Amino acid sequence: MENVQDKDHQTLLREPRLPIEPVNRLIEPLSRFLHVESASGIVLVLVTAVALLLANSSFSDSYLRFWQTSLSLSVGPWQMSYSLQHWVNDGLMAVFFFVIGLEVKRELVLGELKNLQAAIIPLVAALGGMVVPAALYLVLQWGEAGQRGWGMPMATDIAFVVGCLAILGSRVPKSLRVLLLTLAIVDDIGAILVIAIGYTDGLHLSALAWGFGGIGLIWLLLQIGVRSLPLYVLLGLGVWLGFHESGVHATIAGVILGVMTPAQAWISQGLLAEFVQKLGDVLQGNSGLLEDERQALVESVTVAAQESTSPVERLEAALHPWVGFGIMPLFALANAGIPIQGAGFRESIVIALVLGLTVGKPVGILLFSGVAVLLGWAKLPDDITWGILGASGILAGIGFTMSLFIAGLALTGALLDAAKLGILIASMVSAGLGMLLLVWLLPRPGQPSLTNTSLTTAE
Missing domain, CATH: 1.20.1530.10 (Na+/H+ antiporter like domain)
Structure with missing residues (x-):
């Protein structure tokens, strides 16, 4: 009898998993490889x-x-x-510099650079x-x-x-x-x-003003709590274009936007737990909520789960x-x-x-x-x-x-x-x-x- 109870207890403690489709068995090893930090260095060496x-072969001119x-x-x-x-150098590399900006922001707010005493040696x-x-x-x-x-x-x-x-x-x-x-x-x-x-060679002030105007608008939207990623992507493209046409290297726009990205989560872990607990009551039929209210709760849990980690x-x-x-x-x-x-x-x-x-x-x-x-x-x-x-x-x-x-x-x-x-x-x-x-x-x-x-x- 005790063994049955132990098995039931282990079943309850087992971490829930999403259903596994046949395609997942093909994609999962690739996904794991792509998330190994050292793998990108290996790929970079090979490329x-x-x-x-290619540059030193018979294909050199074509390449x-x-x-x-x-x-x-x-x-x-x-x-x-x-x-x-x-x-590649001015466009795609702006995304690379955006990620650098994100890393800098994370280190300043959450990482080693947050503690000045610990950061003195690397600095x-x-x-x-x-x-x-x-x-x-x-x-x-x-x-x-x-x-x-x-x-x-x-x-x-x-x-x-x-x-x-x-x-x-x-x-x-x-x-x-x-x-x-x-x-x-x-x-x-x-x-x-x-x-x-x-x-930086020769500034075009009107284009630079356009770029900084976009940065100011993004800052304002962040202050009032706008969280629409497509809107920020569109404004970010406008900022990149302004910097590109100004004479300041366009990748600087990526760095600025990365550092501006919020490093704090909007939803605390405690509030997320409350949402999940409430959803559990709904799924077990103990909530007494109407259909529309249940749907609204599911949508709220989805947003809360996403916003429990910071944008950075x-x-x-x-x-x-x-x-x-x-x-x-x-x-x-x-x-x-x-x-x-x-x-x-x-x-x-x-x-x-x-x-x-x-x-x-x-x-x-x-x-x-x-x-x-x-x-x-x-x-x-x-x-x-x-x-x-x-x-x-x-x-x-x-x-x-x-x-x-x-x-x-x-x-x-x-x-x-x-x-x-x-x-x-x-x-x-x-x-x-x-x-x-x-x-x-x-x-x-x-x-x-x-x-x-x-x-x-x-x-």
């Missing part, structure tokens, strides 16, 4: 390899011409006509990882044609860093994962500011697969395919970028972090040594996506090809060397964690 192979194919949009006398590469490390590489690059390129590309060695590619950490698996302590991801996000904020300040969380979850497996690979296909020639390796800009990313990044991260610890502003987490931080700094030299993006804004022609080559070489060296050092320095499973030796001044 980059494909782009390089490179394809991305210059003109694509036009027109309404009456108004027309926009740009190459496919431009639509200071990120600052060093931007200032020192840019300074080293400028020293090597001062007075040269590539001087304008000083922002290229400042970035860290989140997708590749996450992929590398995933390969190392459980050996990576949570504190190191948080530090690296926070550092990469702060790097992205810095790169966004670099794009906005350093690579919902949009991140919805857009990450599209960005990681669609937009970023397309960007790599459109920008990473460069004809590699022997002479290109000797270009001064290639050397400047390789040194900026592989040397400047770890030096800047270690130098600024060391100063912060010596001044007593912060301390390293107990399971991160200075050696591990240095190896992580090398890994942060994987610039790729953002570095290629800035290169496309700063340079043209053969100089742009040379810069892309430098970014690819630096990213590969940083990934390989950083991974090897972390494999050597991180404790193996079951091995006691190392404790860091803090930098202190003699008393």
